Amino acid sequence: MRNSTRVRRTAVAATGALCLLALSACGAAETGKKDVGGSKTVNLTVPSWVGAEANVAVATHLLEKELDYKVKPQQMGEVLAWDALSKGDTDAILEDWGHPKQEKQYVADKKTVVKGGDLGVTGHIGWFVPKYFADKHPDVTEWKNLNKYADDFKTSESGGKGGLLEGSPDYVTNDDAIIKNLKLNYKTKYAGSEAAQITEIKQNYKAKKPFITYWWNPQWLNSQVKLVEVKLPKHTDGCDADKKTIKCGYPNTPLQKYFNADFAKDGGNAATFLKNFQWTTKDQNKVAQMIAGEKLSPDAAAAKWVKENPDVWKKWMPKKK
Template identity: 40%
Template sequence: MVLLSSCAVRTDQLARDPGTVRMALNGWVGYEASAEVLAHILREEMDYQVQLVRVDEQPSWQAIDQGVIDVIVENWGHEDLMELYGPGGNGTAVDGGPNGNEGVIGWYVPAYLEEEYPEITTLEGLKENTDIFRTAETGDRGEFLGGAPGFVTQDQGMIDAFDLDLQIVFAGSEPAQITEVRRRYAEEEPVLFYFYEPQWLQEELDLVKVDLPPYEEGCADDLEEVPCDYPAYELNKIFRAGFVEEDDPAYRFLDNWTWTNDHQNEVARMIADEGLDSSDAAEIWVEENPEVWRPWIPAGFDAG
């Protein structure tokens, strides 16, 4: 047991094996796609060991603070956690800059529903037609299909602020939500649900985002009353401060890494839709896209 008695020692500075990179693995397939591709390159091209630590979004930050992981590869906002763990707080987390993915969260309906109810993708049209989303579980209220409870969400505050007769029913996980949306889509049933991009299913199903009052600075500060849509997200990396200070090739590789929504969706589709093991999907993508990832390798690097 190691006792830390000096406030001069940050919790993230606990000793680690310099040949091992510890990467958070959050619970959606797009994140997994990014993490597995990076892990494959670190292992096969740079001779590092990689530990993928399965952990939810917010606990990932706590793990960085405790020195347990080195990097979160896809962060969706979390300004509150940056205030707590970033330079103005504990000083254990560092904004690693954009990872290249553009994040969108919103409310979606299938295109066939818009054809039947052209006004359904407006706030007023939604308010007038919540009854079409009623289910046995929600009774007299329309169902709003949520994803995983741990995802970034302000849906209840939006429902309350917009005075919508809706009840949130959480699918429980990304795969469970996708299964349910696909089932209803195949039957052309009404469904209103929380969803996002990048997400490979957007390329398979014809979905329409509901047009809600746009996000403005401060409009979501009180999550009990949110009279606006989600903000757009420039998804970024979060590094453990000690990992940045070590400045070894693994850090510089991850710092160099950016890719697009399309790149992520290619790998995510192989995992979630085609049933490939995530490491196999990553290997296929790496073999087929050397022109994309070779510039991420630090200049002059030699695995030796």
């Protein structure tokens, strides 16, 4: 597991709850089988951030409306999704931020999972401050100057230290280690979820308050709030290998798709379509903004995007024989 990714912890206590929520994630694999109505079924995992939800929404809409499949979205944590993918309990992960341990176990060794190609989107995680604060204090964008501004970023929960706003406590980040190893006078503070983190960012931004936050691209909110990245020590290969001594920032990560090996081989038009599925950060952010910002249902957001972008999605369709 690479700590530079937005990987979710999978505690034993949470696994049972996820099994209940994830439709068929903890049941028998349905790939290639017929349901009661006789339609073909495709199981897709849905991670807990809206950009990934946008991928699944558009893929689901097109698989059902254009290719006559039934899609069962399954909400589960990322590591659990890899396990389910290997077993055939789910067919595809459409946005993976890098899981070297699982890749070795399931792709290289067991060969139960295969690469599905690039999503077309590059992800990046970092620490960000609002542009209005960086404009007044340009040197805040260099990590060596962060202690100078710790008082500006204090919160009621940060114990006299600068408060680094995080999202879900299930996200695994390097931030506590970075703070310790770079001797920064900061403390991580978790909002509880991506949605809660967005709410806090928007509230602080509207009030022009100073804040610093763990944040990422692509993210639809970046079109509404102007954030500036703090330059952490440059990421190099292997700099995050030892979780106790990490002193580097996060890499740029081309986001990948992965398929169950049997689905990739026998999944027919669905597998071909998902392999061809590739869009831009702009496309993903547009659908994500409709879901999270405009409060459209995922299917309504997908339908709107599909209607407006036939030149993009028609290239994903399997060629007629």
